[in-house]
Amino acid sequence: SLPAWAGCPGSRLPWEAEPSWSSVPSCPLQDIRNTVGNIPMEWYQDFPHIGYNLEGRKIYKPIRNKDELDMFLEKMENPDYWRTVQDKQTGAELKLTEEQLELVQRLQRGMFGDVHFNPYEPAVDFFSHEVLIHPVTNRPAHKRSFIPSLTEKEKVSKLVHAIKMGWIKPRKPKEDTPTYYDLWAHEDPNSILGRHKMHVPAPKLRLPGHEESYNPPPEYLLSKEEELAWQQQEPEERRLSVLPQSYRSLRAVPAFPRFIHERFERCLDLYLCPRQRKMRVNVDPEELIPKLPKPRDLQPFPSSQALVYRDPSSLVRCLSICPSGQWLASGSDDGTVRFWEVCTARCIKTLPVAGVVKSLAWNPNPSICLVAICVEQQVLLVNPGLGDKLLCAATDQLLDSYVAPEEERLQPVQWLLPTPEQHCKGMRLLIQHGKEVKQVTWHGKGDYLASVGCEQSSQQVLIHQSSKRWSQSPFRRSRGLVQCVLFHPSRPHLLVATQRCVRIYNLLKQELTKKLMANCKWVSSMAIHPGGDNIICGSYDSKLAWFDLDLSTRPYQLLRCWAGASQPAHRALAPGPVQIDLLQNPLLVPVKVLKGHTITLDLGVLDVLFHPTQPWVFSSGADGTVRLYT
């Protein structure tokens, strides 16, 4: 490396000092080759020099013409290549001495640099348990340690004073375990607080049944379906709180996983559940059933089917019976009116009419033999010519004795005389209405009759006088759709049932006397007791409202009802006849369920009728029969 330095002009190299420099390179006093100090040498990378010597001259870098080939050649030729390092500060190459090599090797092995240093010297236990004769430190004790402290004395005297004055008390011994004594030694039952009288003690937990046993009888174990159902139920809904399980021996029984839960729930119940005394209804269900008079005591009433009147054509819509009770008229859907003899069930007469027979009414006056039939827009007055010939003749005479009044009066309907053909059949008068008629009813005396039209208008209800062939409309304006109309049996009253209520009009004074609220949705029909005090209203929502006219306008009793006596077309159950005892407390007693009709076209019983003199009931049904129950 020397020739490189020689070729550098102006540089004075202190070769003399080299040996000492190489041995102690870090000491600045002996060899200060470069005065830049301990700086990163990269700063001089781009300069030709690498620092300054003591005299302030530049130290130039060696001319680096050593390429890879030179390096290789040197490596091959120089036997000391492995111990040659480059000095970063001067750029000179140094050969490490033997000592330096050894130091490097020691450091590499992780040993101390100093050869003579022994890290494992035996430890001398200086502060040991053994008391030495000489003190460790030779310092004499301070004077403070011989005289009592004044500040301490002050504190102690304060405490002493406090104790003397009783300000500080000795600490109480702690009691860990609570002491128990006879708490109820002096029980005084009178001293019970009022609160405790009101107190509702918590109900005890339900005791377990057989199903909770660890080895229950086999019938208490759930089958697979039941178990599935149990698991799908909400925990509150389950009838069994736990799934019954069976174990062969006590050893096999596991811990119950919800034990703590259950205790916790009990705790919650105890302090969060409202408590209330609930009166348990402890009644015998038999006692709830009202005591009704025995049906046997209320006899006679119809109890069995006696006769069947077969109508071959179609369903029998309406029934009527003559006041003597000998003849029965029935109107059917195919436009015929049949007259039956009650006792023999024979059809005496068949009267074809123009359309469906909506309603039939036999004149209640026993001296007049007349039937009012409503067919479409007409009301026919028919003399059936049955029974006493004299009676029939008298009726005819009565009708014929009409003398037309002098002055023609304006009438809401037309009174027509029948054609001879019709006369032969028995028709005596035709009352032609403007609209369809759905119901007709007679007054008790047999002279007046009322008819109800189908559509709502002021002329829906008309009253006709058959002997004078004169009609009038009693109402100036309509008050709802009229369902049916009845004459009061004894007083000059007209009862009009609309959808929701029943109105009673006094015909003489021409005023409204009463309005009965039926409390049901749609009144279908109405019946009045022969005494005139009690009214029964049937409705389409299968209710019966029973009014007592003397008491109030509200129903005296509302009965949820099977197919009502006055409600046609409900079921194949014929209704129980309604028996009214006019004693102190009138009672409605269902007496008997009469069965017989079969359902056709979803319709069962269409009309029900009592016999005027006998305890018999007629019922007409959709199956084309009329049945007599006796």
Added chain:
Amino acid sequence: RRLCILKGIYPHEPKHKKKVNKGSTAPRTFYLLKDIKFLLHEPIVNKFREYKVFVRKLRKAYGKSEWSTVERLKDNKPTYKLDHIVKERYPTFIDALRDLDDALSMCFLFSTFPRTGKCHVQTIQLCRRLAVEFLNYVIASRSLRKVFLSIKGIYYQAEVLGQPVTWITPYTFSHDHPTDVDYRVMATFTEFYTTLLGFVNFRLYQSLNLVYPPKIDGQANAELKPVEGKEYAMDSESYLEKLSALSASLARVVAPTHEDEVELDEFPVEGETAEQMDARKKEQETLEKHKKLFEGLRFFLNREVPREPLAFIIRCFGGQVSWDKSLCIGATYEASDRSITHHIIDRPRVERQVVGRYYLQPQWVFDSVNAKMCLPVADYFPGVLLPPHLSPFVTEQEGDYIPPEKLKLLAMQRGENPDQESEEEEEEEEDDNEKEEEEEEEEEDESEKEEEMKLKKMEEQKTQSNKALPVKVTPGKLRLEDKQRLEQEQQSEEKRLAIMMMKKREKYLYKKIMFGKKRKVREANKLAAKRKAHDSALKEEKKKSKKARRA
């Protein structure tokens, strides 16, 4: 909340919920204003406040890491007592006994908790102590009446001073602590219950002239001490354990007089007939007999048997009991003792049997106690399929389903011995069945034929009657039945009509009651049908196995 729990204040259901809740129907709990005012007058409220202040101070000291202050505060930790609340809530002792069920169950549960976490160690120890004390009282007074092994735990019922006290203990397994349980609520309850139970125990011990806190009887103590005292570290702990071993009798304040069972003076109460007196006397006798059920018997518990409940039950009925010395302290005699009469074991097989004692499964003890008599041991040998364990708490009313085992038991209690008869019958039946089996098939064919014939005849008759005139004379007997049936029909119809006439509310009630009744009947029928099916299945299996054996 804590106050409500301690004072036993519970919410009330207002009469008009909407009105009280200002129109909203949201679920809320309502307390009576009176109750809340009552709570405010409670002196313990001040103690609670003090405690709150203490906690605050302590936290502050911790925050400032003033350890001396912390120590001082801890030393002066405010405490409170619940004595007056117990007295106030239960003005008489009987009231307290009535409410003891929950207290006992809770104490027994807490005493099984591990000593770490969840609640204070002192509470657990106290619970354990009180529970053991109570058990010892029950043993001393012999007041246990019923026990029941349910899947939840073991139910016990004791009659303490005429009051039935029922409690449940869990099976001895470590608890899987649920996370959705508020242990603070439970701890508050337990706090109150321990106070209550302590006082009740004191009073009960006093009533029996026993020393409270309980001490083991002197002689037994002397015997026990030298042997086992050294093996246990702490004296106090070992003492409690010895107590809980339940093997020794307790010391009495007054030396036990042997005239304990003084004949009860008979005070003829007016208005009570002789029959009632007799019945009472009889009841008394049976009770005495029940109390001495295991008297003179010596039991040995094998190590797999739950020791504590069994030892408790056996000692309650006067038996002597021991167990393996390594299992627990307090064993009085060894397994090889000749005088042992019953060896309770819960293994499928016994390796070495000692002659002169019964090896039984633990269910025998429970069933015998419930049956009030020592049951025949044959059903309870190790490895045998046990008879079902029935609940003693069920009292069947009329119309309820009664399992056949219960019927058998009742019959046995009445003194009959239907067991043998029925077994014999069964055997006979089986024999018959086997003999008849082959015949049966033929018979079945025959019977089928017969039935067909009958049916044909009936049909013929019917057709004949249809063809013939309607006025046909029917036999008298049939007529009679008809009449009865008619009457019945009429009655039912009358009833139906009457039901129609009922008021709406009454009808609703009536329907509800009838529904409940019908459901009961349905359930009973279902159970019976299930049992029948099960029995028949069992029988068939038996038959098959027998056949297989023969083959």
